[in-house]
Amino acid sequence: MSQFKFSAGPWNMNDGVEAFGPAVREQRPFEEIVKLYKDLGFSAVQFHDDDAVPNMNDLTTEEIKAEARKVKAILDKYDMAAEFVAPRLWMDPRTTDGGYTSNSAEDYEFAMWRSFRSIDIANELGTNKIVLWLAREGTLCAESKNPVEKIHKLINSINAMLAYDKNIHVLIESKPNEPIDRSYCGTIGHVMAVSAASDDPSRVGAVLESAHAILAGLDPANEMAFALAMGKLGSVHLNDQNGCRYDQDKAFGVESLRNAFNQVKVLVENGYGKNGEYVGLDVKAMRTQKAEVAYKHLQNSMNICKMLEEKVAKFDYEYQAKCVAERDYEALEMYVIELLLKG
Numbered sequence: 001m002s003q004f005k006f007s008a009g010p011w012n013m014n015d016g017v018e019a020f021g022p023a024v025r026e027q028r029p030f031e032e033i034v035k036l037y038k039d040l041g042f043s044a045v046q047f048h049d050d051d052a053v054p055n056m057n058d059l060t061t062e063e064i065k066a067e068a069r070k071v072k073a074i075l076d077k078y079d080m081a082a083e084f085v086a087p088r089l090w091m092d093p094r095t096t097d098g099g100y101t102s103n104s105a106e107d108y109e110f111a112m113w114r115s116f117r118s119i120d121i122a123n124e125l126g127t128n129k130i131v132l133w134l135a136r137e138g139t140l141c142a143e144s145k146n147p148v149e150k151i152h153k154l155i156n157s158i159n160a161m162l163a164y165d166k167n168i169h170v171l172i173e174s175k176p177n178e179p180i181d182r183s184y185c186g187t188i189g190h191v192m193a194v195s196a197a198s199d200d201p202s203r204v205g206a207v208l209e210s211a212h213a214i215l216a217g218l219d220p221a222n223e224m225a226f227a228l229a230m231g232k233l234g235s236v237h238l239n240d241q242n243g244c245r246y247d248q249d250k251a252f253g254v255e256s257l258r259n260a261f262n263q264v265k266v267l268v269e270n271g272y273g274k275n276g277e278y279v280g281l282d283v284k285a286m287r288t289q290k291a292e293v294a295y296k297h298l299q300n301s302m303n304i305c306k307m308l309e310e311k312v313a314k315f316d317y318e319y320q321a322k323c324v325a326e327r328d329y330e331a332l333e334m335y336v337i338e339l340l341l342k343g
């Protein structure tokens, strides 16, 4: 029995489109995805603003809220919660140069409009969490932006969101690059600094995605630990990644089992989930996967997480203490490998 509640986004049921080839599967309708997630054992759905209200740019605030209420009715039908809403500030032509750090004043206004509407949507869906994946907040051409000025602009944008709604929590999902070359908020350390500099640090936290930490050359479990130590790990995106290349969003644990074990271990040891946090998955089906079975990446990720929870429950802390006292870390390392391989 897992101590965690799991969530996933509709985009995790992907059609296989990538930079070098078109879609290879039909996109499943939203309600079918919610039902599938329920059947797979998920408790919540993660949203981009336009996952909830696809044509939101053409609608008034009241119309957006009314559309969001229809989505809430679908969630209620399947007894599913909404975990968070994330403004999608990377697809629209007005976000070509980013949103909060765009060089265009009009584009900045659009980014703030989307952010405030994301908060409105979150309220309708019954969540107070806004996730900012700062996709284009940084540069392709390093000299195109004044980094200090832009980092202040980012903090001011977050302050405006905190002021717009006194109940909202902003969670920044760090990522060092892709689609941009250099990002302003690449690691959990950056997120913690932005939080501390904000008007209400208690309402600004982090989402750690395993693959993003690996892309930054860091250990995902230690990144989680850093946010946990600050009391600011608001969500996680568990997945996996084969080294430093494009963002792969592989099923959790399929590349590096020991890394995955240590992520689950740090979450379990620190009571993650006790304040309502979800274990979010952000995983992508392989492009080769046939449509009927293009959900197994989610099922596998959840099952691997649960199996690793069982391993954590078996972890012998007395033996660990003995190894530490004797400074015999080779023995401790072998113990961990045997725990993972033998059971």
Ligand code: XUL
Pocket (backbone or CB within 6 Å): 048, 086, 133, 173, 175, 209, 237, 247, 282
């Ligand atoms: C991008 C990524 C996003 C965010 C949500 O790398 O992980 O899916 O999690 O916008």
Ligand code: MN
Pocket (backbone or CB within 6 Å): 173, 209, 237, 282
């Ligand atoms: Mn993610």
